[in-house]
Amino acid sequence: xxxxxxxxxxxxxxxxxxxxxxxxxxxxxxxxxxxxxxxxxxxxxxxxxxxxxxxxxxxxxxxxxxxxxxxxxxxxxxxxxxxxxxxxxxxxxxxx
Numbered sequence: 001x002x003x004x005x006x007x008x009x010x011x012x013x014x015x016x017x018x019x020x021x022x023x024x025x026x027x028x029x030x031x032x033x034x035x036x037x038x039x040x041x042x043x044x045x046x047x048x049x050x051x052x053x054x055x056x057x058x059x060x061x062x063x064x065x066x067x068x069x070x071x072x073x074x075x076x077x078x079x080x081x082x083x084x085x086x087x088x089x090x091x092x093x094x095x096x
Contacts, residue, residue, distance in 0.1 A: 026063035028072070028083060033061055035079050049078050 014022075036046055047057040059065040060075075067075075076083045 021066075022063075025066065028067065029061050029063035029065075031083055032075060032079075035081055050074065 011019075032046075036043070041049075043057050043061065044054055047054045050057065060067060060071075072083050
């Protein structure tokens with residue numbers, strides 16, 4: 001894979017905790033997007049389900065938004081699926 005030297009240098013200056021936060025944010029956004037895709041739901045449908053604007057949902061799915069634990073729980077309940085899995089937690093914690 002071709003890499004950009006300047007971008008590699010910039011990535012090297014990012015503190016590990018911030019790098020991990022960025023990776024987790026993207027993984028969470030990808031998980032939500034995958035669930036929506038499996039259900040053939042659009043961002044507009046998801047926004048309506050959540051009582052949010054399409055713009056806000058777009059930010060969530062960009063992977064750059066810092067979702068709160070409360071929002072993650074609301075998303076999990078609305079979709080009926082776990083968004084985050086924690087080691088040792090029962091397989092399905094979402095209340096339907």
